[in-house]
Amino acid sequence: MSGAVQVLAPCPGRVVAMADVPDPVFAEEMVGPGVAIEPDAGRTTVVSPIAGKVVKVLPHAFVVLGDGVGVLVHLGINTVRLEGEGFEVLATQGSEVAAGDPMITWDPSSLPSTASGQDVSPVVPVVLMDAPKGSVASDAVGGSVAAGDLLFATA
Numbered sequence: 001m002s003g004a005v006q007v008l009a010p011c012p013g014r015v016v017a018m019a020d021v022p023d024p025v026f027a028e029e030m031v032g033p034g035v036a037i038e039p040d041a042g043r044t045t046v047v048s049p050i051a052g053k054v055v056k057v058l059p060h061a062f063v064v065l066g067d068g069v070g071v072l073v074h075l076g077i078n079t080v081r082l083e084g085e086g087f088e089v090l091a092t093q094g095s096e097v098a099a100g101d102p103m104i105t106w107d108p109s110s111l112p113s114t115a116s117g118q119d120v121s122p123v124v125p126v127v128l129m130d131a132p133k134g135s136v137a138s139d140a141v142g143g144s145v146a147a148g149d150l151l152f153a154t155a
Helices: none
Strands: 006-008 013-017 034-039 044-047 052-058 061-066 069-074 102-106 124-129 150-153
Touching: 034 150, 052 102
Parallel strands: none
Antiparallel strands: 006 150, 013 034, 034 124, 044 102, 052 061, 061 069, 069 124
């Protein structure tokens, strides 16, 4: 890693600790450490939190790899069960993006409460992949952010 990477908020909302995400895979940092955002209601465009290459893009999630770090942005919990309904993908897998580039448009307030028998939550985990558990600290937790605000920096 060539120094600290600043990870920006991909969407506006209230920042919550990863432990408060209603999904044990994220809450226990099995995917990686990070923070989550309870997104503001209404249609919004989610942006890339870092500059880099889009290594994966799905309607409900994307991964950007840049400067030795991968960041996963997951739009909601159990939203994979919506099979893309309500999401508009703007990014292209394999493309290079700058921090703040539009990735996916969605309306978290329009999500159903359940899908395929699973509870759906609009909370957006922002995960530093392959990083040690507990290695992300954010001064933003408990406050509100706008898209593009600093969420956390890597060590």
